[in-house]
Amino acid sequence: xxxxxxxxxxxxxxxxxxxxxxxxxxxxxxxxxxxxxxxxxxxxxxxxxxxxxxxxxxxxxxxxxxxxxxxxxxxxxxxxxxxxxxxxxxxxxxxxxxxxxxxxxxxxxxxxxxxxxxxxxxxxxxxxxxxxxxxxxxxxxxxxxxxxxxxxxxxxxxxxxxxxxxxxxxxxxxxxxxxxxxxxxxxxxxxxxxxxxxxxxxxxxxxxxxxxxxxxxxxxxxxxxxxxxxxxxxxxxxxxxxxxxxxxxxxxxxxxxxxxxxxxxxxxxxxxxxxxxxxxxxxxxxxxxxxxxxxxxxxxxxxxxxxxxxxxxx
Numbered sequence: 001x002x003x004x005x006x007x008x009x010x011x012x013x014x015x016x017x018x019x020x021x022x023x024x025x026x027x028x029x030x031x032x033x034x035x036x037x038x039x040x041x042x043x044x045x046x047x048x049x050x051x052x053x054x055x056x057x058x059x060x061x062x063x064x065x066x067x068x069x070x071x072x073x074x075x076x077x078x079x080x081x082x083x084x085x086x087x088x089x090x091x092x093x094x095x096x097x098x099x100x101x102x103x104x105x106x107x108x109x110x111x112x113x114x115x116x117x118x119x120x121x122x123x124x125x126x127x128x129x130x131x132x133x134x135x136x137x138x139x140x141x142x143x144x145x146x147x148x149x150x151x152x153x154x155x156x157x158x159x160x161x162x163x164x165x166x167x168x169x170x171x172x173x174x175x176x177x178x179x180x181x182x183x184x185x186x187x188x189x190x191x192x193x194x195x196x197x198x199x200x201x202x203x204x205x206x207x208x209x210x211x212x213x214x215x216x217x218x219x220x221x222x223x224x225x226x227x228x229x230x231x232x233x234x235x236x237x238x239x240x241x242x243x244x245x246x247x248x249x250x251x252x253x254x255x256x257x258x259x260x261x262x263x264x265x266x267x268x269x270x271x272x273x274x275x276x277x278x279x280x281x282x283x284x285x286x287x288x289x290x291x292x293x294x295x296x297x298x299x300x301x302x303x304x305x306x307x308x309x310x311x312x313x314x
Contacts, residue, residue, distance in 0.1 A: 007048060009078060011041045015053065015067075016075045018042060020143030023061050030098070030143065076140075096125040099286045102139070103148040105132045106229045107273075110248050112148055115294050122293075126286060134199060134228060140278050145287050147276045148294075150246070152201070159283075160274040161291050164298035167247045168268040171259045175239035183242075183262055186216045193241030194220035198227045206244065208266040216266075233259075244268060273298070 017027040018038060028035040046053050053067035063071060103112050108130060120128050131137075131144070139147050139158065147158075150166070172182075176193075183189050186208040196203040203225070207217045224240055226232050229249050236243055237258045245259075253259040275291045277283065 007045070008041075011045045012070075012074055012078055014038055014041045015045055016071065016078075017143065018054065018061060019063050019067065019071050019075075020141060094125055095123040095286050095289060097286065098127045098129065099146070099290060100129045100131065100142075100144045101146045101148065101290070102131045102133065102137050102142070102144050104134050104150060104229075106134075106249060107148060107150050108132045109230075111297075112294075115297050119290055119293050123286075123289075139276070145277060145284065146290060149274045149276055151271050158276040159279055160276045161295070163273045163275055163291075163295045165270055165272055167270050168244050169247065169250055169254075170242065170244055170262045170266075170268065171236060171250055171254070172242040172262055173237055173239050173259055174257070176236075176241060177260065186218045186263065186266060189218050189220060189242060192220075193224070194222040195232055195235050195241045195243040196220070196222035196225040197229060197232050197243065198225050199229070206268060208263065208268060210266055246271065 014027065014031065014037075017030050018024060021027040021030055024035050024038045024042070028038045031038070042053065049066075049070070051066040052064050053070060054061045055064050101112075101116065113130070116128060116130050120126070131142075136149070137144065137147070139145075148163075149160070170189075172192075180192060183192060186206075189206075194204070204220045204222055205217065206220065207215055209215050224235065226235060229245065232243055233245055233249055233253060235241075236245070237253060242262065250259060254261060275294065277287055
């Protein structure tokens, strides 16, 4: 009997959970089992393979070189097979298991949390984990089912479904404008105090388009920078300068008068809101159902259509 014949495929799924969670306790919580069982299965797997899969420290469990090889070669096809079998048996069955979603802090607060709460009430047997981070996380390594990306997309190994669009506005506060003449052309912005959002690929270079189609690109000077859209909004409200915020982030402040829109006759490139998920021929029903549900909240069609291109938010 070969080594492969003696490997329990469930132990590979436990191995994947430990690798993604970074520890035995966290993996046990994710799998809904005991730490002792996780430790036992990993020990059995290492014994059968004749190699050490994890290096253990007091703070974290990390893959060894052999563990990296096993993860890269075995885990993706195993998960695809599991999802395919689950899809065959799903039919009209109630959604169950776990659904792990990631999004930026701002988007989760402003939009996603409400949708997740409503979706959870409709599917009480489904355990949902919503993780928030302003960094673009690796869905596969983190063991995540779905990511909501707000912005612009680049080629990658992930698949994406568009949920909606958003506009961007040039804004500042009345307090700042009391001491500075409002810009009348895009070129005037180079003389203003710019607050840069470092999450963007080019936070200092912006292209404006007029109603007639004329474009002008301006390079800003920023003495103040931040890596959070909500912090950027707060800085602008307190008179720090001028910058660009997405529509959802700024609409309430515009209505209250805390911020004002500048150069409204000039538009900025819009962005998209996408749901991204790991590649595979079979998309789990829970992922399809959530994408449909969230897309419906944007007023779009609810029929799920897999996007053929592979893209990821930058």
